[in-house]
Amino acid sequence: MTTLTTLRLTDFRSYASLDVRPNSRIVALEGPNGSGKTNLLEAISLLAPGRGLRGAKFAELARRGASGGWAVAAQLTDAGRRFTLGTGIDGAGAERRKILLDGDPVNAAAAAAAFACVWLTPQMDRLFTEGASARRRFLDRLTLALAPAHASEVAAFEAASANRNRQIEQGTADAAWLATIEDSMARHAAALTASRLDLIARVNAMLARGAFAPFPAATLALECPIGARLAIEPAIVVEDWLRRLYARTRAEPVAAVSPQRADLLLADAGSGLAAAFASTGQQRAMLVAIVLAHAALIASLRGAAPVLLLDEPFVHLDAAHRVALGEALQRSPSQVFCTATDRAQLRSLGENAAIWLVSPGRIVGARSGDQDGGTFEAAGA
Numbered sequence: 001m002t003t004l005t006t007l008r009l010t011d012f013r014s015y016a017s018l019d020v021r022p023n024s025r026i027v028a029l030e031g032p033n034g035s036g037k038t039n040l041l042e043a044i045s046l047l048a049p050g051r052g053l054r055g056a057k058f059a060e061l062a063r064r065g066a067s068g069g070w071a072v073a074a075q076l077t078d079a080g081r082r083f084t085l086g087t088g089i090d091g092a093g094a095e096r097r098k099i100l101l102d103g104d105p106v107n108a109a110a111a112a113a114a115f116a117c118v119w120l121t122p123q124m125d126r127l128f129t130e131g132a133s134a135r136r137r138f139l140d141r142l143t144l145a146l147a148p149a150h151a152s153e154v155a156a157f158e159a160a161s162a163n164r165n166r167q168i169e170q171g172t173a174d175a176a177w178l179a180t181i182e183d184s185m186a187r188h189a190a191a192l193t194a195s196r197l198d199l200i201a202r203v204n205a206m207l208a209r210g211a212f213a214p215f216p217a218a219t220l221a222l223e224c225p226i227g228a229r230l231a232i233e234p235a236i237v238v239e240d241w242l243r244r245l246y247a248r249t250r251a252e253p254v255a256a257v258s259p260q261r262a263d264l265l266l267a268d269a270g271s272g273l274a275a276a277f278a279s280t281g282q283q284r285a286m287l288v289a290i291v292l293a294h295a296a297l298i299a300s301l302r303g304a305a306p307v308l309l310l311d312e313p314f315v316h317l318d319a320a321h322r323v324a325l326g327e328a329l330q331r332s333p334s335q336v337f338c339t340a341t342d343r344a345q346l347r348s349l350g351e352n353a354a355i356w357l358v359s360p361g362r363i364v365g366a367r368s369g370d371q372d373g374g375t376f377e378a379a380g381a
Helices: 037-045 108-114 122-128 132-146 150-170 175-208 225-230 235-248 280-302 319-331 343-349
Strands: 002-012 015-020 026-030 070-078 081-089 098-101 117-120 218-223 263-268 307-310 336-340 354-359 362-368 375-379
Touching: 002 037, 015 037, 026 037, 026 343, 037 070, 037 117, 037 307, 037 336, 081 108, 098 108, 108 150, 117 280, 122 132, 122 280, 132 150, 132 175, 132 263, 132 280, 150 175, 175 218, 175 225, 175 235, 175 280, 218 280, 225 235, 263 280, 280 307, 280 319, 319 343, 336 343
Parallel strands: 026 336, 026 354, 117 307, 307 336
Antiparallel strands: 002 015, 002 070, 015 375, 070 081, 081 098, 218 263, 354 362, 362 375
């Protein structure tokens, strides 16, 4: 199990400084809206690659009135190994954040290999009503936790595709140069689509076991012509098809087929009801099932359970499913951080859960079992 033992924030969101040490495997953050609960979850999520659970621009994460820079640092343990992981930007205008592993700069793939987290937020309820791009980002985040190189494949395809489009629009590239770019596009398109399909197959198999009942066994599927061909043809054949297709369609303003126009389809495995037509409660139950299955999958493949970040996870769930979620989290090997505005929502987490009372600029460890907690260092609202 990957365990976060210390978390330090500097000029991050509502915190000028924060130093907390979780004293329980399950930590519940209780407080009113706007108190800073989600800010803590977001900070932890940024230890993994990407833009975190809110998807915010890095410049937006700095505390108002500060220098424009921010930092998140954590001490962690994993199978007896202790290590530090940190990230942040130096000041206003920085477009990229730094990631440090044991004090040394590393890339996103190295960070993903060192630390995995899975999250559920209220904003994810919109996955079923938003466009395909939101669902694709959700799928890529799930994939990245199992295939750290996936982010590089996506970035490489997008860079090659943009280069091809620019060359065609300007009319400056010869056929040989375009063929080189299209070869790169084909290879990366097939690779990233294969990773998506592998993730979907593994999550579906995990859900089919029924281990997360009463949460429904959702079924995931990829709507993508590249994925359809990979299901029946070797990758090298699909790459050749893409090269020929890109060469034939150079007169078009964008690539005729792109993995970045794929869509993730979700449905209830039992009834076949598409998530888009399910009730809000049914949609939340399907998302909970997917998140729990994904966490279990990471634990089985990596040998270490990921950290679970759950923002208002009990919202939209009926009483039976709230109890079931609490019991599932108690059984889970993952370290859990979750938020709630109402203490009653946290009862299902059990007596061993630590409850931190969060208010602007202050976090108090209310209890862990029958033990009183302390007041953690926190400043700035």
